[in-house]
Amino acid sequence: MSIRRLQPEGRLSGAVIHGNTVYLAGQVADDPTRDTEAQTADILRQIDLLLAEAGTDKSKLLSVQVFLVDITEAPAMNRAWDAWFDRANPPARATVEARLVDPRWRVEITAIAALA
Amino acid sequence: MSIRRLQPEGRLSGAVIHGNTVYLAGQVADDPTRDTEAQTADILRQIDLLLAEAGTDKSKLLSVQVFLVDITEAPAMNRAWDAWFDRANPPARATVEARLVDPRWRVEITAIAALA
Amino acid sequence: MSIRRLQPEGRLSGAVIHGNTVYLAGQVADDPTRDTEAQTADILRQIDLLLAEAGTDKSKLLSVQVFLVDITEAPAMNRAWDAWFDRANPPARATVEARLVDPRWRVEITAIAALA
Numbered sequence: 001m002s003i004r005r006l007q008p009e010g011r012l013s014g015a016v017i018h019g020n021t022v023y024l025a026g027q028v029a030d031d032p033t034r035d036t037e038a039q040t041a042d043i044l045r046q047i048d049l050l051l052a053e054a055g056t057d058k059s060k061l062l063s064v065q066v067f068l069v070d071i072t073e074a075p076a077m078n079r080a081w082d083a084w085f086d087r088a089n090p091p092a093r094a095t096v097e098a099r100l101v102d103p104r105w106r107v108e109i110t111a112i113a114a115l116a
Numbered sequence: 117m118s119i120r121r122l123q124p125e126g127r128l129s130g131a132v133i134h135g136n137t138v139y140l141a142g143q144v145a146d147d148p149t150r151d152t153e154a155q156t157a158d159i160l161r162q163i164d165l166l167l168a169e170a171g172t173d174k175s176k177l178l179s180v181q182v183f184l185v186d187i188t189e190a191p192a193m194n195r196a197w198d199a200w201f202d203r204a205n206p207p208a209r210a211t212v213e214a215r216l217v218d219p220r221w222r223v224e225i226t227a228i229a230a231l232a
Numbered sequence: 233m234s235i236r237r238l239q240p241e242g243r244l245s246g247a248v249i250h251g252n253t254v255y256l257a258g259q260v261a262d263d264p265t266r267d268t269e270a271q272t273a274d275i276l277r278q279i280d281l282l283l284a285e286a287g288t289d290k291s292k293l294l295s296v297q298v299f300l301v302d303i304t305e306a307p308a309m310n311r312a313w314d315a316w317f318d319r320a321n322p323p324a325r326a327t328v329e330a331r332l333v334d335p336r337w338r339v340e341i342t343a344i345a346a347l348a
Binding site: 180181205208209228 | 235237240242243244245248250251253255256257258297299330331332340342344
Binding site: 020021060061062063064065071074078081082085089090091092093094095096097098112114116 | 117119121124126127128129130131132134135137139140141142181183214215216217224226228
């Protein structure tokens with residue numbers, strides 16, 4: 001099967017496509033000064049862009065992992081999620097707490113999606 | 117390849133099948149008041165049910181990720197694991213500490229399995 | 233698709249191959265007394281060995297997850313990473329903080345790679 005790498009940025013790729021499966025790097029907000037809901041919305045927008053570049057979209061998300069700096073902010077993350085996810089095609093998901101590389105980041109999201 | 121979603125519950129699916137691979141959402145115990153060993157046993161029972169619904173079983177687990185609220189409770193988690201896992205077919209596994217969405221949850225487990 | 237398990241060690245396998253995809257267990261350093269950079273270098277050496285046994289190599293890494301006991305040690309982890317990773321073929325990657333099972337471990341890394 002072919003391997004294709006999107007948005008290589010030094011030590012990692014933004015996404016790697018293997019056959020019919022796309023693996024996304026941990027996505028973080030462009031503006032780390034915003035709150036958890038806004039950071040999540042920005043991350044989901046970036047996921048849309050990566051999936052589009054890969055040739056797929058959020059209706060084909062398979063698995064999502066959400067890391068929150070403060071797990072009590074899960075409701076804020078979920079507000080952005082609920083405004084975005086495809087209700088006919090929800091992915092498997094797990095949400096846990098973890099400190100992130102930039103202390104201003106409130107949330108980081110990884111995902112695996114299908115191309116077809 | 118086809119995508120099939122099991123146990124959709126609002127913002128996520130309990131499992132998503134893509135071709136021959138099944139991605140499970142983070143599983144947590146039905147009764148969050150129990151201890152780590154009992155919560156783990158309950159989660160593993162739920163994983164059995166999800167895998168059965170997907171048309172597979174624990175002998176085809178590929179990768180498992182365990183999140184423990186308190187990493188010093190790994191031995192308690194492992195007691196339930198050791199009573200359950202298929203010794204002829206152990207999956208790749210990683211166990212790390214993370215706070216979880218419900219503060220009563222002691223453990224959350226995600227997994228990837230093969231259908232065939 | 234076939235399933236093949238490498239380095240089974242009791243309750244988990246070091247790697248599991250499913251079709252063209254290899255799932256690696258969380259890798260930790262053989263010598264837990266060393267610093268984060270040295271532990272990371274040792275883990276990456278072990279990943280090389282596992283990938284070779286699976287019949288692949290780091291140029292086919294798809295996705296990597298790094299858990300650091302202290303997220304402020306990301307630069308030390310990245311020094312070992314930068315000396316190792318294939319610049320023509322960087323994987324998707326996410327790095328978060330998590331306490332690990334052995335309190336002396338500074339870093340644990342999981343990965344998914346392609347066989348072909």
